[in-house]
Amino acid sequence: MQFKAPKGTRDFFPDDMVLRRWIMKQWDDVSLRNGFVEYDGPIFEDLDLYRVKSGDEIVDQLFHFTDRGGRGLAIRPEMTPTLARMIAVRANALPKPIKWYSQPRLCRAERPQRGRLREFFQWNVDIIGESSEIADAECIFVLIDFMRKVGLSPEHVEVKLNSRAIVSALLDAAQISIQQQSAVYAALDKRDKLSAEAFEALLAKIDLNTSQKNILAQFADACDADGLDRIAEFLRESSVATEGCDAVRRVLDLLDAFGVGGYCRFDMGVVRGLAYYTGIVFEAFGKGGLKRAVGGGGRYDRLIEDMGGPTIGAVGFATSDVVLADLLNEFDRLPSQECELDFFVIDADPSVFETVLHVTASLRERGMSAVFSYQRQGVGKQFKQAAAKNANRVVIVEADIASTRKISVKDMAHSKQATLELDAFLADPMQQIE
RNA sequence: GUGGCUGUAGCUCAACGGUUAGAGCACCGCGCUGUGAACGCGGGGAUACGGGUUCGAUUCCCGUCGGUCGCCCCA
Incomplete structure (x- = not known):
């Protein structure tokens, strides 16, 4: 039996994840530099929370269920009711204006189309407690x-x-x-x-x-x-x-x-x-x-009050990752993949493989990202792998490492290589390569 | 939820109702035992699923599922 992702949902393979993370990072950066702080709530809420505002018709647009205690619950289809609920509790204690943002994962039981799926991420930005323009x-x-x-x-x-x-x-x-x-x-x-x-x-x-x-x-x-x-x-x-x-x-x-x-x-x-x-x-x-x-x-200006909160005005907007990705794609504004790997460590000879592991671990211990080939194969092959992984630098553990204590480091972008003492290299792995 | 269009490999696309469903890109291996390219050779991988018509179905018909466009809705 083979399964696929349910209607209107997405699998995020690593490349997709890069895009999703990038979009959400833009949301974070823009929110923070505009003076907003982040909040979040539960991914499911009381079904009635959504009925208050929109009536019973809303129920078939929701993914909802009953828990073992007989409570009607719904996966959140939007963030505003949760926000209103949270604001209602603390409104009087929070300094105004309240500038909050969130990036919730939401679900709606709708018919999917381009730019509109059943599960998506939304960026919500709200200013509460300030009624001026x-x-x-x-x-x-x-x-x-x-x-x-x-x-x-x-x-x-x-x-x-x-x-x-x-x-x-x-x-x-x-x-x-x-x-x-x-x-x-x-x-x-x-x-x-x-x-x-x-x-x-x-x-x-x-x-x-x-x-x-x-x-x-x-x-x-x-x-x-x-x-x-x-x-x-x-x-x-x-x-x-x-x-x-x-x-x-x-x-x-x-x-x-x-x-x-x-x-x-x-x-x-x-x-x-x-x-x-x-x-x-x-x-x-x-x-x-x-x-x-x-x-x-x-x-x-009345919603928070209608939802049981104080009388307090608010203004906000939302947008989703799905429609923004379409928009960015249309205008060719999607980010290109960046190099994320600091080091690829290779062996000059299979006999020094254990030193490869030692060097790799030492680099990782110093906070660098470092990987190596699982296969013992020629230097050329290992270089190919390093290039495929976008490695910044390649470390070659020399065959005579045991006697000389020397390794070679190649800066891939500038194609420059130097032979260094292993200890000196580990003391400053990112040193200039001439 | 409803109607139209649509579904071939990871991706982009081929195949008059007729031989063993092809190709490019991607992936894996080898050429290649000291340096990333290119190239060459080889390999794995598909007719979404289930029925029907037919001597024979990727092709025609029906259903299910997915995608897409419009309606409803859009918080």
Whole structure:
């Protein structure tokens, strides 16, 4: 019986592991240099933790099970409920703003597609306890800081932002009923994937009247500063909308001050799927063939309270290793394999093999990485192995080591070789080879 | 979960329904007993799985599984 990895999961062979580690190291580096600290929680949680926010429908999207005590549990499909739970416990004791990040392994029982698997790693960045736009802007900056660090410029990736306040004020102004609003949100979210006709057909299905459709058609594709001004003008009676527009402008100004304004613009088409966002929302998009958001987030000022915590505002985003690897691959920004082996120790003659082991062990004891060939074969063959392993240096244990105490060291990159006293070499293994 | 497309070696691809399913790259061995390349020779390794049609199936049909695209969903 042969088994393969379950649907939507991945095996990480060593080469894949190099990539995964590299991506997560970028997440760590960027988070830390932006002043975030890491947290984590359990890989499974109480099933009800996910029901609170999303209702019972969420249950079939989860991998869930019952333990022997009859408790309903679920493998975590997202990190925010865990974060909210943890914040609720200590919110009053933590200095504000709380800047936390995490890189959880998550599972969702979805149909896998490109960029979307059943098991993946996510980078979560959240700022809690700060309601000014500075937090929104810094959050977006962190995402862009990552993009910059991995070599993606505004020609490769862009961040679109909007405010839920603007969207809901526009729907109110169009007198769209509460019952219809969530369908309209979904339609707006899809707007830039659809033709104008297909968008209109979608609106028709929601059963909007002509003037409602006209209002939406007029503003749904606003995607720059002018569009924002037009909306602000149209909604100038609404204080909610005016504040929302001002908030978007302030965030864009702050991002300019951060030096990353070139990545960012307003876009009415970004509303984000679910209901808990309350203010700024944003999504990063690749500008190549990958038609998919590569990261997104927004402000959620009531969620922590809804989940039993204190009344405290928050803003955050998430992105996944799967979609980032696709994006980096598309623009040829994946890292090349680096040399990681310090020494390859070879024998000039099979009779000195035990000295090979001694030298190897001594190098390892000094903190160097060192390996040797399992087969006793010619010097040429052993050199081939050393080259295949990307060894920095090759140590040749000479056949007359017992009497001369001498070894040779070759610097592979510069192709320079010297013969040294074994003890002198071990005293300073990385010494210059002339 | 649902519909379309798809599945040949670790990877990229061949093979009219017909001999023992081929090749490149990769891997292993040898040429090669003092230095990484190149080359040459040799080797292992595949029709995803299960049925059906047929004298004969990698090829045609059905189912399962996986991948992928769209829908649902996107936390």
